[in-house]
Amino acid sequence: MHMAQHVFLTGSPGVGKTTLIQKAITVLQSSGLPVDGFYTQEVRQGGKRIGFDVVTLSGAQGPLSRVGSQPLPGKADCRVGQYEVDLASFEQLVLPVLRNAVPSCGLRHRVCVIDEVGKMELFSQPFIQAVRQTLSTPGIIVLGTIPVSRGKPLALVEEIRKRRDVKVFSVTRENRNSLLPDIVAVVQSSRS
Secondary structure (H helix, E strand, C coil): CCCCCEEEEEECCCCCHHHHHHHHHHHHHHCCCCEEEEEEEEEEECCEEEEEEEEECCCCEEEEEEECCCCCCCCCCCEECCEEECHHHHHHHHHHHHHCCCCHHHCCCEEEEEECCCCCHHHCHHHHHHHHHHHCCCCEEEEEEEECCCCCCCHHHHHHHHCCCEEEEECCCCCCCCCHHHHHHHHHHCCC
16 A cells, blocks of 8 residues: 655645745755655735746746736636736746656656636646646655645546545644644655
């Protein structure tokens, strides 16, 4: 019986999922596991949130979404609330990272960070395919985040939740400072 391989954090927006992911990345890298992938971070201007950026672990950064920007002519209108999603920018940054996540010479496990599999990101069909592919590639341990289910369920999120090789941690204000060792332990136990 093999332990759960992938770890996903879920929890309300702003509860600290990305912060936990960043702490886990630091610990895992210092333990010698190769870590690749991306996370999303808020972009603020004058104290107001104006959107989100994608940041890859190799240091590239670009827009995921911005408040109220109009869709470019000929582009699909991908909107979440007040945010317009910049699919081209997102795919350009993220798809190469996910597609390159294959284990080198199959000897070493690697960790691939996917923060987040959320509404904005799921406008991208190639992203959905790349996530599925990454989850089913032997030797890759995915450390990701998914939103709390509310309203209409997101198909890929529900699919991830139900996978037998996924362990989901619910992050709350109460437990967010104590979850790190558990998250790291599950990822590291998947190396065997």
